[in-house]
Amino acid sequence: MTRQYQEDLNLKVEAGTPVVQIISYEWRRVHGIAAKAAAENKRDLFLWNNSEGIKKWDRIDRKWLSENDQLRDPVEALDWYLTAKADMILWMEDLHLYFDSQQRNEIIGRLRRCSRVAQGYTLLLSQPIHRLPPELEKEVFILEIPLPDRDILKTVIKHVVSQLQLERRSSPEEEWSAIAEAALGLTELEADHTFREIIIEKKRLTAKEIPLVVETKEQIIKKSGTLEYFHPREAFRDIGGLENLKAWLKSRKAGFEEGALEFGMTSPKGVLLLGVQGCGKSMVAKAIACEWNLPLLKFDLGKVFQSLLGESEANIRRALDVAEAISPSVLWIDEIEKGLSGARSSDSLDAGVSARVFATMLTWMQEKRKPVFVVATANNIEQLPPELLRKGRFDEIFFVDLPGDSGRKDIWKIHLVKRLKDDRFKKGNFDLNILSKETVGYSGAEIEEAINEALYHAYNDGTELKASHLMESVKATYPLSKVMASNIMKLREWAKVRTRLASDERTEDLKPDDKMKSIQLKHEADNPFINQ
């Protein structure tokens, strides 16, 4: 099977496209792809890097031969290429490291000559991130290489198994597909190391080792700093209220089923959940993955922007690549506005880099072909860039408000049953109507906390949980909606015309508490949510 990117490169080489930039951090795969394109078009393949100068690929003996180890300077290497007569591909590794160096002008000048003087052969630039001097943006063809698919990972297994001379029965071929599936999301080299380590330790690589592969993969991905695997157990039935949102999500599930694509459907892009703190936004993100039975990756956008200069672009690409490699998947971006505002105020990144990282993310959200469902959550609309709210990024924007009467009853019941189990809950004879009436303006998180608190009281009293314990802790709680009443009312106004409501249930009006003003802390007064 020839993959799309291989076909694209073969064609570009055949057509004599002067400069192609390959985006990948996997040099072994780039080598394979370049060697195939060279063979297909009967060209010689040369490689330049700044430590070894120029080498030539010996197709028969499958090894590199030194061509000119003096040419370590990129400008000299480009001059060599510009005067070369051979029918060739020159593959240059990490030339982008020089785009901001003193040699910038000389390099751009030569690249421009390469792209304008049609020599009929191709210069291949490989680098982990998309980076080109603006002067060349229009002259270079960009080829992105996705992370390895199942078949490539099977090739890696085969390679490692034969190198380590593992017997066939210690790694039966019919189990390779499942092992490869478990390693999706890793680069070829990471997968190679993972399989190697397992074989050395266990003396075998079979379906029994899949949990180990998964565990290693999750650790490798977590180490990259911006992504984390989650194994949630929340289901829609654990979420009180939000019936519109749940119904919409249920209807979208079909988009990830096999056959949906053949039926002509496109998989859903994602959803933005805006709203009040503690009302279940993060919980919904987790429940989606659980209900749809898809892997859940939590993406820390703030960390992308905190990374060292130059790394943030590689980081965002890696994160999006992983989400695509393990797709169908759910990519959860919690508190997206905080990540994005971090980008604007970050000292470590210049404005150009943050703009590029943000643009990469928006373009990906709009154009992604792989079934990755993005769930973003946000509390503060004022910090959200308008581009994010534009049509095409998300399928829907939902507003998650404080629960209304029936939502609160649901939430009370869900959490009481969760803690007490059915029999103790029934024996307690709790009046959900009263509990709901007493908690107007409380969020789900506050109701849950009140139950927790009440259980402590009951335990210390040496009795079963009673309604009086619950009342006591409800009275002792000061819900956030009192502190932030006017902000929440404003948010509702804003949301009414721009978003879909996660619940149709009418929510009670909130009254700002005048007492609050006198007991505000300084940082609360600075908070844009307060006193507007």
Ligand SMILES: Nc1ncnc2c1ncn2[C@@H]1O[C@H](COP(=O)(O)OP(=O)(O)OP(=O)(O)O)[C@@H](O)[C@H]1O
């Ligand atoms: N609608 C709800 N149904 C059941 N439990 C809820 C609901 N809303 C909140 N909770 C409880 O409160 C906890 C916190 O909710 P969650 O983290 O989902 O809120 P959030 O909207 O993401 O808040 P924040 O904006 O502060 O991140 C949940 O783990 C859950 O136990």
Ligand SMILES: [Mg+2]
């Ligand atoms: Mg949250």
